[in-house]
Amino acid sequence: MALSATVTGDNGTVWLKVSAKEEATDEKPPIVIPPLNIGLFFATLLTTLMAGTLMEGGNPLTLTDLGLGFPFSGTLLLILGCHEFGHYFYGKKHNVDVTLPYFIPAPTFIGTLGAVIRIKSPIQHRKALLDIGAAGPIAGFVVAVPLLFYGLTRSTVVEGIPGGSVILGESLLMKLATAMVFPGLAESQDVMLNSVAFAGWIGLLVTMLNLLPIGQLDGGHITYALLGKRHDRIAKWAFLMLIPLSFLSLNWLLWGGLILLLMRTVKHPPILDMDTPLTQREKLIGITCLVIFVLSFVPVPFG
Numbered sequence: 001m002a003l004s005a006t007v008t009g010d011n012g013t014v015w016l017k018v019s020a021k022e023e024a025t026d027e028k029p030p031i032v033i034p035p036l037n038i039g040l041f042f043a044t045l046l047t048t049l050m051a052g053t054l055m056e057g058g059n060p061l062t063l064t065d066l067g068l069g070f071p072f073s074g075t076l077l078l079i080l081g082c083h084e085f086g087h088y089f090y091g092k093k094h095n096v097d098v099t100l101p102y103f104i105p106a107p108t109f110i111g112t113l114g115a116v117i118r119i120k121s122p123i124q125h126r127k128a129l130l131d132i133g134a135a136g137p138i139a140g141f142v143v144a145v146p147l148l149f150y151g152l153t154r155s156t157v158v159e160g161i162p163g164g165s166v167i168l169g170e171s172l173l174m175k176l177a178t179a180m181v182f183p184g185l186a187e188s189q190d191v192m193l194n195s196v197a198f199a200g201w202i203g204l205l206v207t208m209l210n211l212l213p214i215g216q217l218d219g220g221h222i223t224y225a226l227l228g229k230r231h232d233r234i235a236k237w238a239f240l241m242l243i244p245l246s247f248l249s250l251n252w253l254l255w256g257g258l259i260l261l262l263m264r265t266v267k268h269p270p271i272l273d274m275d276t277p278l279t280q281r282e283k284l285i286g287i288t289c290l291v292i293f294v295l296s297f298v299p300v301p302f303g
Contacts, residue, residue: 037100044103044112048073051111055195072195073111075151077103079144079203080115083210086139087117087132087218094128097121109166110202125273126225127282133221134285137207141292144203145173151197152181158192167303168193168201169249171208173295208296209255211289213238215263219293224268226278226286235266249300 050060052069059065084101091098097120104113123129161167170178178191185191193201213223214235224231239256246253259266 041103043105047105047111048076052195072199075147075196075199079140082143083136083140084115084117086135090131090135096123123271125276129221129271130225130282133218134289137211137218137289140207144200148197148200149177151194151200152177154194155197156192157189161190169298169300171296171298204296211293214266220268222286222289228274232267239266251301
């Protein structure tokens with residue numbers, strides 16, 4: 001038998017719980033996909049197909065029209081899936097008990113609230129925390145960017161904004177991509193994104209939100225791994241910054257409320273080993289995530 005330790009915190013006191021667990025073996029158990037994960041994935045596939053069909057002007061209740069939503073649905077689920085499987089595979093690499101992704105269907109205009117995984121065992125050291133936290137945003141970003149560029153090449157230039165259109169905010173990356181694909185775009189012209197480009201835009205938005213250095217968001221994991229207890233102060237300021245941002249867009253108020261509702265705190269729980277120094281490579285991973293956040297940040301997501 002081996003020993004495993006769990007750190008918990010309560011009112012400034014840290015408790016260390018040591019318990020016995022079975023010795024690891026060389027044999028890896030087969031991956032079994034629980035029915036709940038399968039059901040949620042197919043439900044999310046359906047709701048995103050319906051959302052994509054509506055974007056294309058089709059009837060989502062007609063089977064023949066439902067295929068119109070596949071470019072949007074397939075692109076979005078691929079980005080979300082790569083993000084979550086980035087967490088999953090690096091969790092397994094560091095012997096952390098993590099679940100397969102849970103996709104979340106929703107009756108929203110994009111058909112989903114994203115996807116999540118559950119971490120069911122303690123993360124032992126800061127390198128593991130950094131790897132697991134950073135793997136998702138980096139994987140999602142790497143997939144979203146080329147899909148965004150591809151979608152832009154299939155998008156159309158229009159004179160003015162058509163009535164009833166949703167105005168999307170532009171991140172630095174979106175501005176750069178638009179300038180590269182449409183170098184001669186006039187001030188009076190706008191780009192009507194096709195469904196693949198829109199899914200890529202959503203993917204960048206999700207990446208940016210996850211990289212906020214708050215609580216147990218991906219950005220919270222990364223910041224805590226890099227800075228330790230200094231994360232608490234950064235998280236508080238980052239959360240307070242959502243208040244002035246909410247004057248630009250009420251979406252920030254909604255996202256801030258969801259963070260408090262789901263996490264109940266902006267702090268990050270302690271991990272066992274914060275003393276082992278990070279290598280230059282690992283610090284570079286953190287800097288890479290900061291660059292991704294800056295490139296993807298959009299102060300007013302929806303106009």
